[in-house]
Amino acid sequence: MDLALLRTFVAVHRSGSFTRAAALLGLSQPAVTSQIRTLERQLGRPLFLRQARGVTPTTIGDELAHKAGPHLDALVEIAESRLDDASSSRTLHLAGPPEFTAERVLPTLTELTGEDGRGLTLRASFGTSAEALDGLACGHHDLAISTARPRGALFTATPLCDEEHVLVAAPRWAERIGSDTVRLKGAPAVDHLPLVEVHESLPFVSRYWAAVFDSRPAATGTIVVPDLRAVLSCAIAGAGLAVLPRYLCAPALREGAIVTLHEPAVPPLRTYFLAVRTGTLGMPPIARAHEWLQRAATAWC
Structure with missing residues (x-):
């Protein structure tokens, strides 16, 4: 059996799409379709059920992928490990x-x-978790950092670290609210105050309100800017309240440029995942970066 056909089959199985597999392999979609049909003729059994969006593996397809995938990944690892130091x-x-x-x-x-x-x-690209994972799936990226756990056989994901979210504002807002007011009154103590956020949907504030106050924010964003570093700058300038990752605002907190308005017993957390395409951890550059990030992340938590 031709290994090239098996490699294409595993790529389709993991990606769930002829189009996506073609992008990963650097082939045209007709070439991928032709290779899968050839393999199906050789086996005398259908491997995929064609659907409006992508393909679904048959029982035989799942069985073949389970048997062949690990061996193909091992072959990639062997081939990559025999490259000279230039591979790094x-x-x-x-x-x-x-x-x-x-x-x-x-x-x-x-x-x-x-x-x-x-x-x-x-080479780095910025984007949402969905954009990063889509780019990873299509072969545009080797590693993706995501706040959503990737699903499906195409990805291998490892929890990287958790970030704590804190409710902060410039000192003058804390003085206006009064100490312990948020702890005693909850969301009503701050619902009338201006908010700074990254999106109109208030993702950080809404998550914090739900986890800490068991409610929804009553206000809308006074300033909406799609970068948490800009949100921090606005909060320091006194534009309003913000919910930020502690690691990002820790220097400003130490300097007193902003203060925390509430310290809940269980602070809201968000998990970051480090994702690769399944089978690519055998490639030295990806393996080195993956291991390096995991090692560094132990000090981030």
Whole structure:
């Protein structure tokens, strides 16, 4: 049996789409379709059920993928491990949320680039979790940082770290509210105050209100800007309340530029996941970056 046909089959099985598999393999969709049909003729059994959106594996398809996938991944790992040291200088493409990627991920991975520029080379893209995972699925990225756990056989995801969210504001707002007022009254103590957020839907504030106050925010965003670093700057300037990751606002908290308005017994947390396409951890550049980030993340939590 042709290994190229099996490789294409596993790519389709993991991605659930001829189109997506073609992008991953650098082939045209007709070529992928032709290879799958050839393999099905050789086996004498259908491997996929064609649907309006993508394909669903048959029982035989699932069985073949379960048997063949790990062996193909091992062959990739063997092939990559036999490359010379130049393999370490390959470009690594990664994607993730702008703030976390800029503040946590990139400073960590720059240690792999080497002072002489002969180490890993990096290319980073910013976007939502959905955008990062879509790009990973299509082969545009090697690593994706996501706040949603990826589903499906195409991805292998590892929890990276948790970030704590805190309710903050400039000191003058805290003075106006009064100490312990939020703890005693809950959301009504701050629902009338202006909010700074990253989106009109108030994702950070809504998550905090639901987890801590068991309610929904009554106000709308006074300032909406799609970058948490800009939200922090606005909060420092006194524009209103904000919910921010503690790691991002920790320096401003230490300096007294902003203060926490509430310290709940169980603070809201958000988990980051490190995702790769299944089978690609055998590639040295991806494996090195993956291991490096996991090691660094133990100090982030």
